[in-house]
Amino acid sequence: MDKTQLLLGLAVALFALGLLGVIVRRNVLVMLMCMELMLNGVNLSLVTFAQQTATGVGAVLVFLIFVVATAEIALAIPIVLLLVRDKRTLDLDAYSDLKG
Amino acid sequence: MIESLLQNLETLLLALFGLGALAGAVLMIVLRQPMRVALALISTMVFLGGIFGLLGVHFIAAFQVLIYVGAVMVFMVYVIMLLEVRESTGARYSKLLLPGLAGFVLLVGAIGISVWRNLPPAKAAAADSAFGISKFSIAFLNEYWLHFELTSVLLVAAVVAALAVIKVSRRSHHG
Numbered sequence: 001m002d003k004t005q006l007l008l009g010l011a012v013a014l015f016a017l018g019l020l021g022v023i024v025r026r027n028v029l030v031m032l033m034c035m036e037l038m039l040n041g042v043n044l045s046l047v048t049f050a051q052q053t054a055t056g057v058g059a060v061l062v063f064l065i066f067v068v069a070t071a072e073i074a075l076a077i078p079i080v081l082l083l084v085r086d087k088r089t090l091d092l093d094a095y096s097d098l099k100g
Numbered sequence: 101m102i103e104s105l106l107q108n109l110e111t112l113l114l115a116l117f118g119l120g121a122l123a124g125a126v127l128m129i130v131l132r133q134p135m136r137v138a139l140a141l142i143s144t145m146v147f148l149g150g151i152f153g154l155l156g157v158h159f160i161a162a163f164q165v166l167i168y169v170g171a172v173m174v175f176m177v178y179v180i181m182l183l184e185v186r187e188s189t190g191a192r193y194s195k196l197l198l199p200g201l202a203g204f205v206l207l208v209g210a211i212g213i214s215v216w217r218n219l220p221p222a223k224a225a226a227a228d229s230a231f232g233i234s235k236f237s238i239a240f241l242n243e244y245w246l247h248f249e250l251t252s253v254l255l256v257a258a259v260v261a262a263l264a265v266i267k268v269s270r271r272s273h274h275g
Contacts, residue, residue, distance in 0.1 A: 006115070009216075012215065014121065015207075016211075017126065019204065020201070020203075021129050023194075023200035023203065024196055024197045024200040024201070026191070033128065034128065036172065037125055040144065040145060060236070060244050060247070062160055063163070063240070067251045067254065069168070074175075075258050075265070077179050078262055078266065078269075079265060081182075081183070082268070082269050090134070
């Protein structure tokens, strides 16, 4: 049992748990936080690969993911605020008219 | 003697931080209140920062705590407190619970087995060469300057989009 394998397994578990949360939870804010968890799992795998191959590409990618995550949250939160002001609830089932 | 003890301590800490991060992630799925979910996510992120520090990328550990916990999650907690929508007593999970669980098991199984089987052996020098901030910065601004500029374009787009969202909300509020 290698240290790298352990960390990669943890990264897979975090990503899969985040995906599970996005699929099964009904609260919009909880779904957003589960997306952040997925990004964190990817970050862990990138850092692990960077350590294993002794290159810096993984660290650079992690930095870019930080920026993307921040931009995503800065955009997603105002949209959620607008939705909640319209529907008065965080429950996802109330937004089914967004299907179009 | 002390050398091997330190090596064992590092592995032990790594396992502890990993278990903590995993427990936080599981709690995120199970807990009902959004604020508790946010606290579980914050603890997961701090544990991941500890793992990054143990792996030798200290600046990424610092930025993990500064940006994720300090900026993103504080923003999230602030919004949860601002909305103050009491969660209805309805079901916690959507109708997709069983397909979601099946997909979860399939994903973990498929990627886990492929990780387990064939992993190229780590380079011998990998453990010793900690990737310092100066080396990182030089590589960042010499080789990856285009990506750096592209992320700045992305940030500008995010700012413009946030302004547009505010404008839409103001119009719907008045009209």
